[in-house]
Amino acid sequence: MKKKTPTGTVLYTIEQTIKEYRKICQKNIQKIVSDITVDQCLVLIILNDNSNISQIEMARLIFKDNASVTRIIELMVKKDYLVREENELDKRKSKLVITEKGLHTIDLLTPVFNLNRKTALDGLSAEEIEQLDRILHKIISNCKTS
Amino acid sequence: MKKKTPTGTVLYTIEQTIKEYRKICQKNIQKIVSDITVDQCLVLIILNDNSNISQIEMARLIFKDNASVTRIIELMVKKDYLVREENELDKRKSKLVITEKGLHTIDLLTPVFNLNRKTALDGLSAEEIEQLDRILHKIISNCKTS
C-alpha cells in the first residue's frame, strides 16, 4: 500500500474541510432556525447586502450553478423568506425581495455566521489565513487556466 | 454597489477551490471514459488499493455519508464497474469486487488522476502544500471539537 503524502491527499483534505465546516454551520443554524439550510441562509445574507442583484450574479457570488440558484430561491419563496417581483427594466431578470420573516431570520442568524467563522478559524494567525487564501487562489487559478 | 459578502472569506475560498478542482477532474475524466463520475472513479481506485473494505470504511475514506456510498455503489453495479458478493464472515457487510471493466477503467484513469493533481498543485512548493495541509487539518479539528 502506498505511503500517504500531502501532495497525494491535500486535495481531499480540502474537500473534507469544507464538509466539516458546513456540518457545524448547519448544526449551529438549526439551533436557532429550524427550517433553513446553510445555502438558503447565505442567499439571504448576500441579498441583504447586495439588493437588486440577479440570480446569475448571486450564482457567481456563492459559487453555484444558475439552476441550483433557481431551485434554492424557489424553496425560499415557498417558505416565505423571499418574494419575486417583476423587474420593469429587464423582464428576463427577477427581482428578489426579502420578506419580514427573511429580515428577522437575518438578524437571528448573522451572529451564528460570525461564530461559525470564528470557531473554524480559531487559533490561526492572520498570516496563516492569508497564506491559506493565497495558496487556494493559486490552485483555483491553476484549475481555471488548465 | 457591492458590499463585502460572507463568501469573501477564506472558508468560501475553500469551497470555491474544491468546486474548481472537481470541474477539471470531471472534464478530464470524461475525455477518456464517458459514463463515470469523479466520485465513482474515486471509489474504484480506493477499492483497488484496499480490497475487502466495507461500505462504511469506504464512506470514511472518501468523506461521504453511508447512504451516499450505498447509492454510488448501486449505480456502479448497474454500470458493471462492480459486483456485490456475499461476505461469509459477516453477512451484514457486502463484499465489493471490481469487474474487468472496472479494472480496465482504473488503468485508463489513473494517469488522469495524477494529471489532475499535478495540474491543480502546479507551481506550489512542497512546503506550501504541507502548510496548506496543516492549516486545513487545524480547521477540521476546530470544527470537530466545537
Add this chain to the structure above:
DNA sequence: TAATTATATTTGATATATCAATTAATTGCA
C-alpha cells in the same frame, strides 16, 4: 425593421448530500 445573436431563467434528467427511520445480522452480557 426583421432576423440573428446574446442573456436570464427555467426545466428535465441524473448524481450526490444529509438526516432519520428501518432492516438484518452480530455481539455482549445477564
Add this chain to the structure above:
DNA sequence: TGCAATTAATTGATATATCAAATATAATTA
C-alpha cells in the same frame, strides 16, 4: 442460552450539483 445493544447497509424524504435543452426577453446587426 436468550435478549438487549450494536453495527452495516438500505430506504425515504428533501436539498443541492451539473449539464443540456427549452423559453422568454433584450440587444445587435444586416
